[in-house]
Amino acid sequence: MQTDLAPVRSKPHTVAEPVPPPRPGCAQRAAVSVEPSVTKELSDLSRDLIAVRDLRDREAFGRLFDYFAPRLKAQLLRSGLRDGSAEDVVQDVMLAVWHKAAQFDPHRADAAGWIYGIARNRRIDLARRKPLSQPEEMPELPSVEPDAGQVLALQQEAEHLAAALARLTPEQAEALRAAYFDEIPHSRISEMTGLPLGTIKSRIRLGLDRLRHELRSIAP
Known part of the structure; x- marks a missing residue:
């Protein structure tokens, strides 16, 4: 007996972009859409950044966070930022890595150079936004003219x-x-x-x- 089966169409659905957790655990690195000849030459950090770029891989982002966050904070502290300000800049930089990963091009820079470049720009922006300190009022000097x-x-x-x-x-x-x-x-x-x-x-x-x-x- 023949039965006509109508084709079943799946309902379209959308998936919200995941928000990366602050410090996810390590997992197996995801495959990335890069030419095989280029992939062999990439560092593990660049592979993770490409996974974030192409697959929005949160595990890969977690590995990048664990590697770069303490190094960025130490660099910012050496440049003169206080502890709280340094942590704020690190959070800002890593959020920019997640949201701007589409701009990463492994042919132009590796992951470290690209991320440290973002940190440098954030540090410059912070210095520009910092209000100029007002000069202290000079105390009135006693008269030096002899009496x-x-x-x-x-x-x-x-x-x-x-x-x-x-x-x-x-x-x-x-x-x-x-x-x-x-x-x-x-x-x-x-x-x-x-x-x-x-x-x-x-x-x-x-x-x-x-x-x-x-x-x-x-x-x-």
Whole structure:
């Protein structure tokens, strides 16, 4: 007996894109749609990233997460990010890996280079969004202008010094002015005057001793 069987058509259905778990366990690596000659040259990380790209393989993503998350965090901490900020950037980077895996091209970069490139861009974006620190207000500095008493004291000291120099021999006074007021080296004074260096040093030493004595006698 013949029975006419109508063809059975399955109802179309859609499957929501899975959201990757934070740290899935390891499983057998899924097959990827890459030419065999190219597949042999790929690293395991690149194979996993292609599985995420082509098959939305959550197990492969978990292996990528377990490998890259601690390394990215350590790199970000070394760059100066605090612990909480570094973890936020790592989560952001790995979510970008899941959502942008379709952009991965193993002919242009391996998995490590591609993922670290995303991390570098996230780090730059974070630095650009960080508000510039406002300069601290400079404390008001005390006035450096001398008061009337200081001015008077300076004038008196200058007068005492001039009077003491006037009591020295001309040779001693000239040597002191050259060495201390004009800041000329002793050897240069010797060349300028044609006198031996020992004579110049002796005049300066004797002049200083006499100057101290005269200042003590002049000062009130």
